[in-house]
Amino acid sequence: MPDMLVKLYDLPDNSALLERLRGEGIAIKRAMTGDKQAIVDFVGLHFTNSWRNECETAFSHLPVHCYIAVKQGEVIGFACHDVVVKNFFGPTGVLEEYRGLGIGKALLLECLSAMHRNGYGYAIIGWVVDAVPFYEKSVGAIAVPDSFPGVFRDLISMD
Template sequence: MPDMLVRLYALPAEPQSKLGLGISIRRAMAPERRLVVSWIERTFGAGWAGEAEAAFSSTPTRMHVAVHDGKIVGFSCHDVTALGFFGPTGVDESMRGQGIGEALLLASLTAMREAGYGYAIIGGVGPAKFYERVAGAVEIPDSTPGIYAGMLFPDPVPEGH
């Protein structure tokens, strides 16, 4: 799984996505840490939960959540495994296809741009075509296994960040 590079300065000034009815995207808040990290561990595994915990170590948090009917249905992180990195990100399987993944990606990338980054790296990409389409990401040659080389995985290696 290669890494990909995104030119943050080439993102639209006001990214738009087509979210399903009643879904909102916002930054996670510190009081939600245990709830959010527990949901991520149950839904996506311990590895991603570890990265998500790091997203709560700054203010504002480096995590966006998708909320539907008062419940978390997706998340995205940035600057957790390494500065300048986007991910991990995930959407509850029952909520996919409603624009949530796209909205989370754009929210995180926009936050990175606003923090002063010119580029973002998406590490260990699974759905490369998605990142190409939504953010104009391009593959970084010879980037496999990248920063995750030699990492301990308590559960099967997750596909894509």
């Protein structure tokens, strides 16, 4: 479960993917504070309590450090940045029935692009469990040696 490093100054263009998703009725957008409870509840219901807490932290920043995927008025995916420690991407998740459509990649690229606009040259993708090939292929991320548990080592519980 390594952390991964990604160059923010060399990200792939996301516009064609966003347009394709829009054509399928899926919008990728920055979360708004008025939607905080619905988004945080979505993360808590479909993912872990730790991710719920981290997502809630995204709303303590303006603009909000969370992007969401929405279809027919319902949240189907999310991604956060700068919520565990500065310069970290994650957590992120997409409902199982929507995986494989490019939603996760679109959310990833929107967050990483926001981080780049905020002045970062590189970002850390924290605690990558099963998605190392996804991050390698999507953004050229590389594993950071000996990085687990890294910044997460002092958590009281790791759900």
